[in-house]
Amino acid sequence: MYDYLKQHPDIFMSPEKEPMYFCPDLVPHRRSEEEYLKLFLGAGQEKRVGEASSAYLYSKHAAREIKNFSPSARIIIMLRNPVEMLHARHAQLYYHCIEDIEDFSEALSAEQDRKDGHRPAKGGHSVEHLFYRETAKYAEQIRRYQEVFSAERIKIIVFDDFKSDPARVYRETCHFLDVSPEFKPEFVIANANKRVRSRFLQELLEIPGPRLRKLGRPLTPRSLRHKVMNQLRHLNSTTKPREPMDPILRRALQEELAPEVMQLSELLNRDLSHWLT
Numbered sequence: 196m197y198d199y200l201k202q203h204p205d206i207f208m209s210p211e212k213e214p215m216y217f218c219p220d221l222v223p224h225r226r227s228e229e230e231y232l233k234l235f236l237g238a239g240q241e242k243r244v245g246e247a248s249s250a251y252l253y254s255k256h257a258a259r260e261i262k263n264f265s266p267s268a269r270i271i272i273m274l275r276n277p278v279e280m281l282h283a284r285h286a287q288l289y290y291h292c293i294e295d296i297e298d299f300s301e302a303l304s305a306e307q308d309r310k311d312g313h314r315p316a317k318g319g320h321s322v323e324h325l326f327y328r329e330t331a332k333y334a335e336q337i338r339r340y341q342e343v344f345s346a347e348r349i350k351i352i353v354f355d356d357f358k359s360d361p362a363r364v365y366r367e368t369c370h371f372l373d374v375s376p377e378f379k380p381e382f383v384i385a386n387a388n389k390r391v392r393s394r395f396l397q398e399l400l401e402i403p404g405p406r407l408r409k410l411g412r413p414l415t416p417r418s419l420r421h422k423v424m425n426q427l428r429h430l431n432s433t434t435k436p437r438e439p440m441d442p443i444l445r446r447a448l449q450e451e452l453a454p455e456v457m458q459l460s461e462l463l464n465r466d467l468s469h470w471l472t
Contacts, residue, residue, distance in 0.1 A: 220321070234246070262343040274352070278452060284327065306325065338462075456470050
């Protein structure tokens, strides 16, 4: 959705996806407000200005932080089958070297150890990124936004709908944002699963040592560093389908997450039981 909204002539989206400014509980070294606002210097006469940080749903602080920063903000929440989400999340965290356990099942098993203070996240990231099951508590996360934003300022999209009919969901989202629903973006597959060509190089990119950080920061502005890093990541990446989840593990997760799915079904007044089959 970020890529599609970015194409709309009435919308300016931050060129840096997922700046994660409004979740200080998940970002130990948050950028300054001045640095954050620089992401939007390219905005002109667009009706809407926004960004897309998936961590804002999981964060316990983001809803309130966003409300304090922009009381009239409009919130778009997209929800995916939680079992599929966890599998994809693990692959993404491993790709970005926040997770150091390649096997999905082993990473899930390490969750309690991490909650107990063992096995911290790499690269100075908050270990809460690795509390996988906590990220699947959709109903609780949505309620945090409902407590501070009125219903007309929150749009919830079920990914199944977006996948089956992206044009319709895009039009509905444009209506929600009060921009022209007539614009048709180029619908192409985004966020394909990525694998690294060199794990060593990826760790240098994602977890630079303190000397490299100190050397790079005064020499280059953050926006340029971000652009160069993204280019290097792109060169070091290839797309490859994720390995299928073990059927036994899938079934176990479906059973474990069934109460969460039922809570969400009730909250949205929509039957989502197909996520459990």
